[in-house]
Amino acid sequence: MSEDWCITELQKVFLENGEIHIDGEINAEMAAYVHECLLHLRANGSPDIVVFIRSPGGTDPDGFQIYDELRHYAGNTIGIVNGFAHSMAAIVLQGCMERRAYHHAMFLIHEASLVGSVTRSMLSPKAAAKLSAKIRKSTVKSRKIFEFHTDLTSKELKTLMALEKILTATEALTLGFIDELC
Numbered sequence: 540m541s542e543d544w545c546i547t548e549l550q551k552v553f554l555e556n557g558e559i560h561i562d563g564e565i566n567a568e569m570a571a572y573v574h575e576c577l578l579h580l581r582a583n584g585s586p587d588i589v590v591f592i593r594s595p596g597g598t599d600p601d602g603f604q605i606y607d608e609l610r611h612y613a614g615n616t617i618g619i620v621n622g623f624a625h626s627m628a629a630i631v632l633q634g635c636m637e638r639r640a641y642h643h644a645m646f647l648i649h650e651a652s653l654v655g656s657v658t659r660s661m662l663s664p665k666a667a668a669k670l671s672a673k674i675r676k677s678t679v680k681s682r683k684i685f686e687f688h689t690d691l692t693s694k695e696l697k698t699l700m701a702l703e704k705i706l707t708a709t710e711a712l713t714l715g716f717i718d719e720l721c
Contacts, residue, residue, distance in 0.1 A: 565597030596626025
């Protein structure tokens with residue numbers, strides 16, 4: 540691990556035991572943390588890992604990066620939701636080979652939304668159209684990931700995502716967002 544990388548002693552212990560904890564908002568800092576963890580693990584033969592997820596979600600580029608890195612990691616990846624996987628955290632979970640959740644875990648599957656403040660210049664018709672297209676593109680990307688990992692159709696996912704309903708772990712299992720309860 541690089542010397543300028545900020546990791547707690549507890550995170551080091553977890554990493555040495557093959558665990559990555561995504562605990563908090565999915566942002567650039569979290570994406571860098573997961574990236575560095577996976578680089579370290581790759582340098583040590585890509586052992587099987589467990590990724591614990593407890594997150595309210597976060598930004599699309601960072602979440603998609605974590606999803607891709609987990610999906611292409613050479614070792615087995617077991618994702619376990621302990622608490623909640625809302626929004627982009629539910630996407631990140633899909634990157635794991637085995638997807639699990641504790642019985643009382645909660646999931647939020649929804650369409651993409653804006654993160655951050657809206658400025659006056661964003662309210663112009665041209666800027667609003669650009670933002671709308673960006674949100675639509677991210678929503679479609681998320682829907683395709685869910686469609687790939689579940690047995691739900693694009694139409695079913697579109698309806699479910701529009702509802703923005705919090706799902707129980709049992710509902711997530713029934714719908715195919717996870718493989719088993721633990």
